[in-house]
Amino acid sequence: MEDAKNVTITDSEWMVMRAIWTMGHATSRELIDAMNELEGWSASTTKTLLHRLIQKQAVAQHGGSRPFTYKPVVGEKESMAAAADDLFDHMCAMRAGSTIAGVIQSRELSRADIANLQAILAEKAKTAPEEVQCNCLPGDQTC
Amino acid sequence: MEDAKNVTITDSEWMVMRAIWTMGHATSRELIDAMNELEGWSASTTKTLLHRLIQKQAVAQHGGSRPFTYKPVVGEKESMAAAADDLFDHMCAMRAGSTIAGVIQSRELSRADIANLQAILAEKAKTAPEEVQCNCLPGDQTC
DNA sequence: TTATTGTGACTACAGTTGTAAACTAATAAG
DNA sequence: CTTATTAGTTTACAACTGTAGTCACAATAA
Secondary structure (H helix, E strand, C coil), rough: CCCCCCCCCCCHHHHHHHHHHHCCCHHHHHHHHHHHHHCCCCHHHHHHHHHHHHHHCCCEEEECCCCCEEEEEEHHHHHHHHHHHHHHHHCCCCHHHHHHHHHHCCCCCCCCCCCCCCCHHHHHHHHHHCCCCCCCCCCCCCC | CCCCCCCCCCEEEEHCCCCCCCCEEEEEEHHHHHHHCCCCCCCHHHHHHHHHHHHHCCCCECCCCCEEEECCCCCCHHHHHHHHHHHEEEEEEEEHHHHHHHHHHHCCCCCCHHHHHHHHHHHHHHCCCCCCCCCCCCCCCCC
16 A cells, blocks of 8 residues: 655645645645745745645645645644654653643643543553653663 | 754754763763664764754863863753644644643653643643634634 | 874765745636 | 636755764874
8 A cells, every 4th residue: 555654744844734734625826825824935835835745645636627626635633643752752751741741831721631631641540650761872871 | 141042953963962961961982882872873973963062052062171071051851842842833722632642642651740740730720721722724713 | 202093173965944936737818 | 719827847046954974183102
């Protein structure tokens, strides 16, 4: 099967993806306008980004006739999860907890989000280890 | 005052920072060896990265004589928080909750970490809004 | 004091990213 | 049909990254 996953979406591309995800599907005109308003980008810039996203198979062109429609191929949730995992993979495992704490504190979360997180944590508490090891260097250290 | 903050640390540089943070301070030899073992990098690569980190003022050279000692200028916690914030800033605010949920599920957390997160959530629940708005496009949408 | 070596500084170079102009092909207007 | 307009494709180009070689100088051994 084709491997449409696993491609890195850059920061600017991410902006375009957000628009496409939110709109569900869009024409290049709609995207160009949105990106111009949001980021002040020229039409060319949005076109280029859209193109790169198509090459990366993060977005697909639909409708045979000329004003094509663009739709996301990769899901927003999955992409965000991948990006977040990628970030935490580069950090010391020992520090993940406090980093997550910081994120939670600085973000707006709905009641439902919070309830969900609480449920997950309650479950996770059952099997949580006393300590998490630092994995920054070969050999056990504590950073 | 000098602005030592606010510089972007790239992925490879991050690896070096992790080593320095964990060691507390290190000579280039120690770092070169660690990076060689961890990532298989040549000595030159580590030297270059170290240099770039010095230029970015993320690391400082200490001790006047030749085998210098390198120490972190930016803290690990702050850097991680900045990186995480940066990531979430590029995502739809509406999706932050589920992304955090994914991260929590996929990471190892200590009992203390979990207790801390629970405390933060309990506090946050008091003032949590019913809904978080999507901030991907101008004008309210729901993505 | 000179030869050797470890360490730091400078140079290199291809690939990626951000940003956009120019060109071409399709469609709509006259 | 010819022209003007729009949408899509190619090309551009500087800055940044990942990766590493080479050069110069300080420290040490002979």
